[in-house]
Amino acid sequence: MDGVLKLLLEGEPLSTEQMGKILGLTSEQVDDALKSLSDKGVILGWRPVINPNLDETTVHAAIELRISPERDGGFDRLAKRVSKFDQVDSCYLMSGAYDLLIFVRAKSLKDVASFVYEKLATIEGVSSTATHFFLKTYKQQGFLIDPEAAAGDRLLYSP
Numbered sequence: 633m634d635g636v637l638k639l640l641l642e643g644e645p646l647s648t649e650q651m652g653k654i655l656g657l658t659s660e661q662v663d664d665a666l667k668s669l670s671d672k673g674v675i676l677g678w679r680p681v682i683n684p685n686l687d688e689t690t691v692h693a694a695i696e697l698r699i700s701p702e703r704d705g706g707f708d709r710l711a712k713r714v715s716k717f718d719q720v721d722s723c724y725l726m727s728g729a730y731d732l733l734i735f736v737r738a739k740s741l742k743d744v745a746s747f748v749y750e751k752l753a754t755i756e757g758v759s760s761t762a763t764h765f766f767l768k769t770y771k772q773q774g775f776l777i778d779p780e781a782a783a784g785d786r787l788l789y790s791p
Contacts, residue, residue, distance in 0.1 A: 636665040637674065683777055684769045690737050692766040693744045696730035697752065698759045707731055710757050719747050730762070741765065 635655045639646060646654075648662040655662070669675045684692060699710050707725055711732055715723040722735040738744045748761055769777050 636662055637669060640675075681773050681775050684766070684772065685777055689739065691739065691741055691744055693736050693738075694764045694766070695734045695736060695748060695752065696762040696764075697732040697734065698761075699731045700757045700759060701731075702757065710755065713755065714752065717747070717751060719744075719751075730760075 636651060639651050639654065648659045648666070651657070651662045652659045657665075666675070684690075697714070699707060701707050702709055711723055711725060714720060714732060714734060717736075719736045719738055720734050721737055724733045725731065726733050736744060736747065738747060744763065744765070748763055752758060752761055771777060
């Protein structure tokens with residue numbers, strides 16, 4: 633099962649038959665492994681990686697939240713509450729200067745701003761927010777967005 637997960641994370645999209653050949657398993661064994669990974673909550677879903685630079689109808693932003701931990705619950709209750717908003721793609725508990733990092737998506741800059749000041753900032757326990765708008769994406773989920781532009785570039789190496 634670890635081999636199947638590794639192929640999913642690191643490789644190109646493969647059929648279960650192709651994965652089976654690589655791993656020395658039958659297509660049915662790969663299907664069983666995928667079902668098991670899904671049943672255990674390891675695989676939560678499948679999403680294509682869309683080039684965000686071509687999507688002119690959506691604004692993406694990262695929002696830092698400073699929140700006060702609650703007695704007997706820490707940050708969890710507030711993090712779960714924030715995560716339930718439709719605009720929130722991802723929500724992470726962080727160490728450092730802020731407590732939660734959320735990634736949001738909306739139709740306009742104004743929609744993101746109103747989400748912050750109407751929904752997030754009004755939650756009891758939120759002490760501050762900082763919003764960062766994405767201007768251009770170079771790499772997302774392990775995929776270079778413009779691989780041809782970087783094809784001839786080599787990373788510098790110095791001993």
